[in-house]
Amino acid sequence: MRFLQWLVILAVLLALPEAVPAPPDYSGAATAYLGSAVFVLPLDGDALYLPTDELGRARGAAKLIRPADLEFRPRGDLSGVNVTGFVQRNYQFIPGMNLYNRCHMIAHSLGGEDIAENLFTGTHTLNTSAMRLIEERVENYILRTGDAVRYEVILRFGESNLVCYGAYISARSVSSDEIDFTVYCYNIEPGVSIDFSNGNSEIAQFSTSIEDFPEDGEVITFVLNTNTKRIHSPDCPSVTEMKPKNRRDYCGDLESLLAAGYALCGRCNGGIN
Numbered sequence: 001m002r003f004l005q006w007l008v009i010l011a012v013l014l015a016l017p018e019a020v021p022a023p024p025d026y027s028g029a030a031t032a033y034l035g036s037a038v039f040v041l042p043l044d045g046d047a048l049y050l051p052t053d054e055l056g057r058a059r060g061a062a063k064l065i066r067p068a069d070l071e072f073r074p075r076g077d078l079s080g081v082n083v084t085g086f087v088q089r090n091y092q093f094i095p096g097m098n099l100y101n102r103c104h105m106i107a108h109s110l111g112g113e114d115i116a117e118n119l120f121t122g123t124h125t126l127n128t129s130a131m132r133l134i135e136e137r138v139e140n141y142i143l144r145t146g147d148a149v150r151y152e153v154i155l156r157f158g159e160s161n162l163v164c165y166g167a168y169i170s171a172r173s174v175s176s177d178e179i180d181f182t183v184y185c186y187n188i189e190p191g192v193s194i195d196f197s198n199g200n201s202e203i204a205q206f207s208t209s210i211e212d213f214p215e216d217g218e219v220i221t222f223v224l225n226t227n228t229k230r231i232h233s234p235d236c237p238s239v240t241e242m243k244p245k246n247r248r249d250y251c252g253d254l255e256s257l258l259a260a261g262y263a264l265c266g267r268c269n270g271g272i273n
């Protein structure tokens with residue numbers, strides 16, 4: 001990479017907090033829509049992967065994705081690629097059980113490279129419930145129209161954290177207005193508390209105080225499944241299917257539950273409209 005280009009990129013990264021609005025606090029949704037696409041990397045050519053930084057962290061990548069990029073290519077072996085903070089652990093309540101994936105910033109299916117500069121430690125939920133849905137939308141658009149899409153991913157780290165808090169994804173279609181967004185994807189896993197400084201994790205402790213459990217006559221705001229770590233409305237059909245030992249009635253606020261690693265039920269959304 002040319003020195004001048006590197007200086008430009010450095011300046012861009014330093015200006016990032018101003019260029020992109022700070023994401024809202026996590027409130028149970030895997031992504032937050034931030035508005036129209038805001039690109040901060042100077043994409044000069046087909047693709048740009050920022051070099052890994054002094055801690056070995058991938059930071060950002062950008063690519064002009066064309067129909068030819070969607071053609072099948074064999075996948076590289078990622079198991080030997082070192083991504084920071086990849087302290088793998090298994091949890092029974094995660095489909096496939098693995099907490100972490102080696103996530104691509106620019107997906108392999110969108111023509112992204114299988115290299116350290118494009119890979120980071122991401123949770124199962126980030127990979128499957130956030131990034132993949134965005135990638136599929138872009139892929140479907142390109143397949144349907146033959147248009148190209150400018151695409152950019154920037155990881156958001158604390159100063160010396162080895163695992164990122166989340167990823168900004170910006171995309172804009174070249175010849176139409178159909179695709180035009182910046183979305184923030186949270187690097188979280190419901191039911192797990194992650195130490196972003198080093199990638200260690202543990203089952204989120206349920207730490208609400210005793211006042212949060214209903215006394216006589218008090219209204220139950222949510223019914224919790226302590227096994228799946230889901231938050232239900234008291235009238236959700238899942239409540240009747242729940243094993244009694246996993247059920248816990250609750251009358252506190254939602255924020256404490258989310259902070260404790262609970263997530264809203266996909267069926268009833270906790271009764272929140």
Ligand SMILES: [Zn+2]
Nearest residue numbers: 232236265268
């Ligand atoms: Zn429910």
